[in-house]
Structures are given as C-alpha cells and as structure tokens.
Amino acid sequence: MVTEQEDVSNAVVELLRKTVVRLPQDVEDAIRNAYASETDEVPKMQLKAIVDNIDMAIKGNTPMCQDTGVAIFYVDLPKGCKVDVGEGIVEGVRRATKEVPLRPNAVHPITRKNPGDNVGERMPYISRRIHDQDYIEITVMTKGAGSENMSQLAMLTPSQGLKGIKEFVLNGVLRAGSNPCPPTILGVGIGGSSDIAMKLAKEALLRPINVRHKDPEMAKLETELLEAINMLGIGPMGLGGKTTCLGLNIEYAYCHTASLPVGLNVQCWAGRRGTVRIYPDGKATYPTHER
C-alpha cells in the first residue's frame, strides 16, 4: 500500500479536529498550574473560566475557542514522496471547515471577501522540508488573530545588542497588554534576516514550553525574560494577577554582521498545535494528542 492524497486529507481533518479541541499537554499543565497558584479573586476567576472551558471542549469535542485561526502548516516529507500533500492539505482544510467545524476566517486581504472554506490564494500556507524518515509529518498551529495581531519585528542595530532584545520583548508585552488573551506564550526569533526572525519567532512556538533551548545561554535568556514579564502584573485577560506569560521560547540564527533582527510572536493561552505522522501504509498517529 502507498499513501494516497485521500489519506492526507483524512489525516488533516482529524489533525485539525484534535488541535482545535485539545491543547498539547505542556500548555494545559501550565494553565492548570497558573490557576492553582493565583490567589486574587478576579484573576483566579479568569483562569477558572479557562480551565472549565478546556474541560468542556474536551467533553463536547468542540473547538475550545471560536477563533480557529488560519491554516498554517509545516510539512516534512520523505525523500521521493510522490503524494500531492499540498492538495491533500487543501482538501483537508475545506472539509474540516465544514465537519469540525472551523470558523471560516480566510478572506481576501483587500476586498475582505470570504469564500467560506478557509481556502484562497496561498492559503492554507504550507512550508515544506525533506526529512530522513519514511513518514509524512504535518504540523499545524491554529492561531487566532487576537494574539497574532500583537506580533512584531524590530531591526535593531548590532550595538543595541542583548539589552535591545530584552527591551524590545518587554515593550512588546506591555504594548500587547490585555489584547492577546493573556496568559500568553511568547516566541522570540533572534537573528537571520527580517523574514527569518519572524519565521523563527513563530517556529519557537512549536517547541513545548517546558523544554528549554539546547544552548545554555539562550535557555538562561528564556527564563530571565519570562520571570521579568511575570513581574508586570498584567495578569489573565489583563485584569491583573501573577501569570502574564505561561512560557517563552527562543530560536536563533546567525545574521549579517551589520544587523540584528528580532521577531516577537505572541500566542494566546489557547496555544494550539498539533502533529500527525502518516506512514507508508496510510496509517496516521498524532504524537501531540496521544492521551
């Protein structure tokens, strides 16, 4: 047996369903811990509403948040893969929009016309790589606009250095305030170029928030920034409290000697990401959702 395009679209429908219904374990744990540690009444109630909502979404098999994002996919393909994975994903998104259902969010950027199926020019957006495995791996992040709208890029000068990076991240959190449904998760992309920094910032969100960067210096910076941000007291939904940010991940790349790009991607508490692996026999496993 070989993988067919239909196996891909079936797996994508299932992947989207699992992703919008249930958070990955690391994010769910972080939210439950935040709820346990909050003492003031208003923030505690905000976190209780989130925890209740998480439980109800699982129980009813319904999307935890109405903003199911736009479909951005990361795909790893085996060498010589013959399946039209792109078409399979497009079909999967179309079907999931109806079957899960997902909110039809994708519109023309200028006319704002909504085709109703989350499919349009370059959407779903797919990044492809080749890997050494025999399976197709597809990862999706269903990220809402409330938090995505708070993301930003800074082209710092090399002399602004580490301080400049810290300043940029802190100011980004202050500027975002209550808007991105805090407690948030932050992805920081350092270096590369303008486009690479933003890409890294988003890809940083693909790593579980309880896993620190493998480079000890970066790991230290992740912890330091997270602790400083949680001193701000913005709190759940910006109504004050201890937990402003659940986790912060950094990814970096070498950059031009004359530049220091930094990207900040803001993710809300509903940090939904999901992965499916489709094996040559068409079988699929969902490593982020095996519980």
Next chain:
Amino acid sequence: MPKRIKTPISEADARALKAGETIYMDGIVFTGRDEVHIHALEYLEKGKKIPVDFKGAALFHCGPIMKKVEEKWVAVAAGPTTSSRMNSLEPGFIEKFRPGAIIGKGGMSQPTVDAMKEFGCVYLAFTGGAAVLAAKGIKSVEGVEWFELGMPEAIWILNCDNFGPLTVAIDAHGNSLFADVNVKVKENEKKARAKLGLS
C-alpha cells in the same frame, strides 16, 4: 450569589453596576464587531433601516462559529473578540444607539470609558477564548441579520440564560479595572526592567 441581569438594560440598571462585580446575563444579546459598528453608523447616517434595536441592548464583541442543525442555527463556539479594535467606533455607537452593555475582552480606551459614563453603559469582560463556556450560556439562536457580512461579522441574535461569568470591568461612573491595572503595571515595569539590567 452573583447578580443576574436581564436585557434590555435600563440606564438605572447599568448605573447600579460597580467595577469588579461578577454578573450573569439573561435575555437577548446581539453580536457585533467591526463591520456591524461601521454598517450601523453608516445606515443611521443615510437614514436606512437597521434590523435590530440597540437601545438598552447588550452588544457582544463576538464572531462566533455557528452550525446549522436541521434548519436551525446553533452556537458551537462564541467567545469574545478583542474589543480595542472597536475603540474608534464605540463612543459614537454608544452615543447614537444607547446600548446598556458592551461585552468583550481586553477593555476599551478612555473615550469609550467617557461615553459609558455620559450615557449610562457598562463594559463586561468575558474571559477571552472561553468560547465553549460562552456557548453554554446561549439557550438558542433567534436569528441572524446582515449575514452577508460573513459568519464572524454578522449580527447574531442570541437568547441567553445565565450567560457568564461577566466581570464589570468598566462601569458607568468612569471606573475601569483595566486603567487600575495599567497604573500598577507602570510601577511593576521598573522592577522588571531592573531585573533585566535595563535602565
């Protein structure tokens, strides 16, 4: 027992609510976000008929996921959207239409706080993203207007029962929890900067 409030909301009802209180809502709630504000104000100016009455209404900044089950709409997920996108439109909307409550997330800027004080309206914060919890408080979907604006942007007419919890975050007396938090955050910012070695 947390307070329960029924729509339509009179000015006196709105003025009786205090920032920091938790309440639950019963009765009809309209969804309306960017496009509804733009359209309603435009229609009013042109003297065109607006399909619902916003006086005393609860306007919910929400773009829901709705599903048709046997010819009837059902709310699948219906959490609040970011209210600050409506910052520039809301004071005018409150003045012209006199709603009793705005439901949303993230709060709104000073001109809206001022308009709420002047005309007797409150801002109720619903936990962002808690869309299943919100849908649970929606007993039925009574109808939809301006559907051509798209599912998220249409006016959905929701019949609510014990909808909440809602936190009175801006009251009709000029108090705003968000503004209070901002004052504290400004203070805390100094400590956070010191921790990061920033001057």
